[in-house]
Amino acid sequence: MARIAPLSGFPEWLPEQRIVEQRVLERIAHTFELHGFASVHTRAVEPLERLLSKGETSKEVYVLDRLQATEGEAAADQKDRLGLHFDLTVPFARYVLENAGKLTFPFKRYQIQPVWRGERPQEGRFREFWQADIDVVGDGELPFHLEVDVALVAGRALAALAEFGLPEVRILVNNRRLAEGFYRTIGLGDVAETLRIVDKLAKIGADGVAAALRERLGASEAAIQACLALAELRGGVEVLEQVRALAQRARADEPATGDEDAAQALLEQGLGELGSLLRECERRAPGLVQADLSVARGLDYYTGSVYETVLVGHEGLGSICSGGRYDALASDGGRTFPGVGISIGVSRVLSRLFAQDLVSVSRSVPTAVLVAVTDEAGRAHSTAVADALRARGIPADVTPNAAKFGKQIRYADRRGIPFVWFPGDSTTEAGDLIGQVKDIRSGEQVDADATTWEPPAADRWPSVSAASAG
Amino acid sequence: MARIAPLSGFPEWLPEQRIVEQRVLERIAHTFELHGFASVHTRAVEPLERLLSKGETSKEVYVLDRLQATEGEAAADQKDRLGLHFDLTVPFARYVLENAGKLTFPFKRYQIQPVWRGERPQEGRFREFWQADIDVVGDGELPFHLEVDVALVAGRALAALAEFGLPEVRILVNNRRLAEGFYRTIGLGDVAETLRIVDKLAKIGADGVAAALRERLGASEAAIQACLALAELRGGVEVLEQVRALAQRARADEPATGDEDAAQALLEQGLGELGSLLRECERRAPGLVQADLSVARGLDYYTGSVYETVLVGHEGLGSICSGGRYDALASDGGRTFPGVGISIGVSRVLSRLFAQDLVSVSRSVPTAVLVAVTDEAGRAHSTAVADALRARGIPADVTPNAAKFGKQIRYADRRGIPFVWFPGDSTTEAGDLIGQVKDIRSGEQVDADATTWEPPAADRWPSVSAASAG
Numbered sequence: 010m011a012r013i014a015p016l017s018g019f020p021e022w023l024p025e026q027r028i029v030e031q032r033v034l035e036r037i038a039h040t041f042e043l044h045g046f047a048s049v050h051t052r053a054v055e056p057l058e059r060l061l062s063k064g065e066t067s068k069e070v071y072v073l074d075r076l077q078a079t080e081g082e083a084a085a086d087q088k089d090r091l092g093l094h095f096d097l098t099v100p101f102a103r104y105v106l107e108n109a110g111k112l113t114f115p116f117k118r119y120q121i122q123p124v125w126r127g128e129r130p131q132e133g134r135f136r137e138f139w140q141a142d143i144d145v146v147g148d149g150e151l152p153f154h155l156e157v158d159v160a161l162v163a164g165r166a167l168a169a170l171a172e173f174g175l176p177e178v179r180i181l182v183n184n185r186r187l188a189e190g191f192y193r194t195i196g197l198g199d200v201a202e203t204l205r206i207v208d209k210l211a212k213i214g215a216d217g218v219a220a221a222l223r224e225r226l227g228a229s230e231a232a233i234q235a236c237l238a239l240a241e242l243r244g245g246v247e248v249l250e251q252v253r254a255l256a257q258r259a260r261a262d263e264p265a266t267g268d269e270d271a272a273q274a275l276l277e278q279g280l281g282e283l284g285s286l287l288r289e290c291e292r293r294a295p296g297l298v299q300a301d302l303s304v305a306r307g308l309d310y311y312t313g314s315v316y317e318t319v320l321v322g323h324e325g326l327g328s329i330c331s332g333g334r335y336d337a338l339a340s341d342g343g344r345t346f347p348g349v350g351i352s353i354g355v356s357r358v359l360s361r362l363f364a365q366d367l368v369s370v371s372r373s374v375p376t377a378v379l380v381a382v383t384d385e386a387g388r389a390h391s392t393a394v395a396d397a398l399r400a401r402g403i404p405a406d407v408t409p410n411a412a413k414f415g416k417q418i419r420y421a422d423r424r425g426i427p428f429v430w431f432p433g434d435s436t437t438e439a440g441d442l443i444g445q446v447k448d449i450r451s452g453e454q455v456d457a458d459a460t461t462w463e464p465p466a467a468d469r470w471p472s473v474s475a476a477s478a479g
Numbered sequence: 480m481a482r483i484a485p486l487s488g489f490p491e492w493l494p495e496q497r498i499v500e501q502r503v504l505e506r507i508a509h510t511f512e513l514h515g516f517a518s519v520h521t522r523a524v525e526p527l528e529r530l531l532s533k534g535e536t537s538k539e540v541y542v543l544d545r546l547q548a549t550e551g552e553a554a555a556d557q558k559d560r561l562g563l564h565f566d567l568t569v570p571f572a573r574y575v576l577e578n579a580g581k582l583t584f585p586f587k588r589y590q591i592q593p594v595w596r597g598e599r600p601q602e603g604r605f606r607e608f609w610q611a612d613i614d615v616v617g618d619g620e621l622p623f624h625l626e627v628d629v630a631l632v633a634g635r636a637l638a639a640l641a642e643f644g645l646p647e648v649r650i651l652v653n654n655r656r657l658a659e660g661f662y663r664t665i666g667l668g669d670v671a672e673t674l675r676i677v678d679k680l681a682k683i684g685a686d687g688v689a690a691a692l693r694e695r696l697g698a699s700e701a702a703i704q705a706c707l708a709l710a711e712l713r714g715g716v717e718v719l720e721q722v723r724a725l726a727q728r729a730r731a732d733e734p735a736t737g738d739e740d741a742a743q744a745l746l747e748q749g750l751g752e753l754g755s756l757l758r759e760c761e762r763r764a765p766g767l768v769q770a771d772l773s774v775a776r777g778l779d780y781y782t783g784s785v786y787e788t789v790l791v792g793h794e795g796l797g798s799i800c801s802g803g804r805y806d807a808l809a810s811d812g813g814r815t816f817p818g819v820g821i822s823i824g825v826s827r828v829l830s831r832l833f834a835q836d837l838v839s840v841s842r843s844v845p846t847a848v849l850v851a852v853t854d855e856a857g858r859a860h861s862t863a864v865a866d867a868l869r870a871r872g873i874p875a876d877v878t879p880n881a882a883k884f885g886k887q888i889r890y891a892d893r894r895g896i897p898f899v900w901f902p903g904d905s906t907t908e909a910g911d912l913i914g915q916v917k918d919i920r921s922g923e924q925v926d927a928d929a930t931t932w933e934p935p936a937a938d939r940w941p942s943v944s945a946a947s948a949g
Binding site (some may be wrong): 013015016021022023024030031042043044045046047048049050051052053054057058069070072073074075076077078085091092093104106107108111112113115117119123125127135137145147152154155156215289292293310332341373374375376388391392393396402403404405406409410423438466470 | 483484485486489491492494495500501512515516517518519520521522523524526527539540541542543544545546547548549561562563573574576577578581582583585587588593595597609617622624625686717753759762793811843844845846858859862866869872873874875876879880883893894940
C-alpha cells in the first residue's frame with residue numbers, strides 16, 4: 010500500500026490533542042446550554058440548489074455523486090444533486106423551515122459540526138473544519154436585545170477557554186443599518202457593493218479600496234475619504250459621535266439625492282442599536298466588546314448587528330467568531346423567520362493552541378490506573394480489579410502482556426497513566442481486590458482496596474490546562 | 480423557495496430527540512473511556528483508491544468533486560479523488576499507518592462519527608448514520624484476550640443504555656478459524672466464497688444457500704447439509720462438541736483431500752478460541768454472549784472472533800453491533816498491525832427507540848429556570864438573575880418578551896421548563912437577586928435568592944429515561 014501523507018486542509022489530531030478538542034467542544038456546548046440553547050445536529054448534505062442560493066462561499070462547495078449510480082439514477086440524481094454544507098446557517102435555516110410546525114419560537118439552538126469548503130488551504134483555513142454556532146430565530150419578529158445576548162454568550166464561551174490557554178478575545182461589532190445609512194447619506198447608494206469593497210480593506214489596503222470605490226461606484230473623493238475614515242473608527246460609545254460628525258461633514262460635500270432623510274433615519278437607528286449593544290455588553294462583560302466600523306462581513310444578508318472576533322495578540326489569525334443579525338434567516342413565502350447568530354471557528358482556535366503550544370494535557374489516554382498482570386494465569390484477577398475500579402467511575406486498564414513489572418510500569422509511563430496497581434496474592438479466593446497502588450510520578454506505593462480506593466480528583470481524568478509560560 | 484421535504488436516508492432529530500442522542504453518545508463514550516479507549520476523530524474523506532481497496536460496501540461510496548474546480552484542477556483531482564468514508568475502520572487503519580511513529584501500541588481507540596453509504600434507504604438502514612467503534616490495534620502481535628475485551632466493552636456500553644429504554648442485547652459470536660477449519664474439513668476449500676454464501680442465509684433461506692453452494696462451489700450434498708446444520712447451532716459452550724461431531728460425520732462422507740490435518744488443526748484452534756471467549760464472557764457478564772455458528776460477517780478480512788448483536792425481541796432490526804478480529808487491520812509493507820474491533824450502529828438503535836416510543840425525555844431545551852420579565856425596563860434585572868443562576872451551573876433563560884406573566888408561564892410550559900422565576904422589586908438597587916420561583920408542575924411558589932437557590936438535582940438538566948410501559 011502506498012505511503013501515507015496527510016491530506017492538506019483536513020486536519021486530524023493525535024490522541025492527546027483530541028482530548029483538548031473534546032474538552033474545548035464540551036466547554037463551549039456547556040456554556041451554550043447554560044444559556045438555554047438547545048442542540049441541533051443536521052445531516053452533512055444539502056440539495057445543491059439550496060447551497061448555491063446564498064452568499065459568496067457557494068463557489069467552494071463539494072458536490073457528491075454515488076460512485077456506482079446507474080445511468081438512470083445519475084440523471085435523476087443530477088436534478089437532486091447533493092453537496093456538503095459549507096456552514097451551519099444554511100442547514101439550520103432549512104431545518105427551521107422543514108420543522109417549523111414542531112418547533113417553539115423564538116427558537117434558540119446551538120450546533121457544533123464540521124463544515125467543508127473546497128478552498129485552497131492556508132494557516133488557520135481548512136477544507137474540513139469545526140464550527141460551533143448559536144442562533145436565535147423568531148417567527149415573524151425578533152427583539153433587538155437578542156443581538157446583545159448572542160455576542161455575550163459567544164464571548165463567555167471563548168472566555169471559558171482561557172483555562173485551556175486561549176488568549177483574551179475581543180469581539181468587534183458594527184451595525185449594518187448604520188453602515189447603510191452612512192453610505193447612502195454620502196451618496197453611495199449601492200450599499201451591498203460598497204460593503205463588499207470595504208470588507209477587503211485588510212486585503213487590498215486603503216488605496217485599493219479607494220480605487221475600487223472610484224472605479225466601480227463612481228464615488229467622489231469626499232465620499233471615499235469618509236468611507237476610509239469610517240473604517241478607522243474603533244473604540245467604545247465615543248465612536249458614535251465621531252460617526253455622526255463624519256457623516257455630517259461628508260454629506261455637506263455631496264449633491265442632494267432626495268434620499269437624505271431616509272438615510273439619516275437609518276443611520277440614527279443603526280447608531281442607536283450599536284450604542285445599546287456597546288453599553289449593555291460593557292455592563293455585563295467589561296472589555297469584551299468594542300465597536301469597529303471596518304467590520305463589514307462579506308455576506309450581504311446581515312441587516313443589523315455584525316460581529317467579528319480577534320484573539321488579542323493573534324490578530325493576524327483573522328476572525329475566530331463571526332456573525333450577525335438577518336431579518337430573513339429563512340422564509341417560505343408565507344412566514345419569515347428573522348435570526349441572529351454567531352459562529353465560533355473551533356478548528357482555527359485549536360490549530361493556534363497547538364501550533365504555539367499554548368495548551369498542555371496530562372496524558373494521552375483516559376486511563377487513570379493501569380492494573381498490572383503478574384502472570385497470564387492471574388489475568389482474571391487483574392481484570393476483576395479493573396472492573397471494580399470502573400464500576401466506581403475510575404478509568405482503568407489492564408496490561409495486555411504479563412511482562413516484567415518494570416516493563417508494565419513503562420507501558421503506563423509512555424501513556425502518562427499516573428497509577429499502576431499491583432494485584433495481591435491471586436491464589437487467594439477470587440474476588441480478592443486488595444493490592445498495592447503506585448503513583449509512578451512520586452514512586453509512592455501504598456496498600457489499597459479496589460472497592461474503596463480513590464485517585465486524587467485531579468488525576469481521575471486527563472487534565473487540560475494552559476501551558477505554563479508559552 | 481420550494482417546499483421542504485426530508486431527505487430519505489438522512490435522519491435528523493427534533494430537539495428533544497437530539498437530547499436523547501446526546502445522552503446515548505455520551506454514555507457510550509463514557510463506557511469506552513472507563514475501559515481505557517482514547518478518542519480519535521478522523522476527517523470525513525479518504526482517497527477513493529483507499530475506500531475501494533476493501534470489502535463489498537465500496538460500491539456504495541459517495542465521491543466528492545469541487546463544484547468550481549478549473550479543468551486543470553479537475554484533472555489533478557481525478558487522480559486524487561476523494562470519497563466520504565463508509566465506515567470508521569478504513570479511516571482508522573489509515574490513521575494508524577499515518578501516525579504509527581507517534582502512537583503507542585497496543586493502541587486502544589474509540590471513534591464516534593457519522594458515516595455515509597449510497598444505499599437504498601429502508602427501516603434501520605440510512606445513507607448517513609452514526610457509528611461508535613472501538614478497536615485495539617497491535618504492532619505485529621495482539622493477544623487473544625482482547626477479543627474478549629472488545630465484546631464485553633461493547634456489551635457494557637449497550638447495557639448502560641437500558642436506562643434510556645434500550646431492550647436487552649445479546650452478542651452472537653463465532654470464529655473465523657473455526658469456520659475455515661470446518662469448511663476445509665468437509666472439502667469446501669473456497670472459504671471466502673462459502674462465507675459469503677452462508678452469510679446470506681437470513682436473506683435467501685436454506686434452499687438458496689444449498690443451491691448456491693451446489694452451483695458455485697460444487698459442494699456435495701453431505702457438505703451442504705453440514706453447512707446448514709452448522710449454521711443452526713446456537714448456545715453456550717455445549718455447541719463446541721456439537722461442531723466437532725458435525726465435522727467428524729461430514730468428513731467421513733468426503734473423499735480425502737490431503738488438507739485434513741491442517742484443516743483439523745485450524746478447526747481445533749477456532750474451537751479453543753470460541754470456548755475461551757464464551758467462558759470468559761459468561762464469567763464476567765452472564766447471559767450477554769452466545770455462540771451462533773451462522774454468524775459469518777460479509778467482509779472477508781476477519782481472521783478470528785466475529786460478533787453480531789441483536790436486540791432481544793427486535794431481531795428483525797438486524798445487527799446493532801458487529802465486528803471481529805483481523806490479523807492485518809493495516810500494513811505498510813514493513814509492519815503489520817493486527818486489530819480487533821466492534822462497531823455500534825447508533826442511528827439504528829436510536830431510530831428504534833424513537834419509532835417505538837421506548838424512550839422519554841423531560842423537556843426540549845436545556846433550560847431549568849425561565850426568568851420572567853416584568854417590563855422591558857426591568858430586563859437588566861431579570862438578566863442579572865439568570866446570570867447568577869448560570870454562574871452556579873444552573874441552565875437559565877430570560878423570557879424574550881415582557882408579556883403578561885400567564886403568557887410567560889406558557890412559554891416555559893411549552894418547552895417543558897420546570898421553573899419560572901419572578902424577579903423582586905426591580906426599583907431596588909441593582910444586584911437585588913431575591914425573588915420568587917414557581918414550580919409550574921405543582922404550582923408551588925417560594926421566595927428564593929438567585930445566589931443560593933438550587934433546583935432539585937433531577938431537574939437541573941433534561942432527564943432521559945425508559946418510557947414507562949411502552
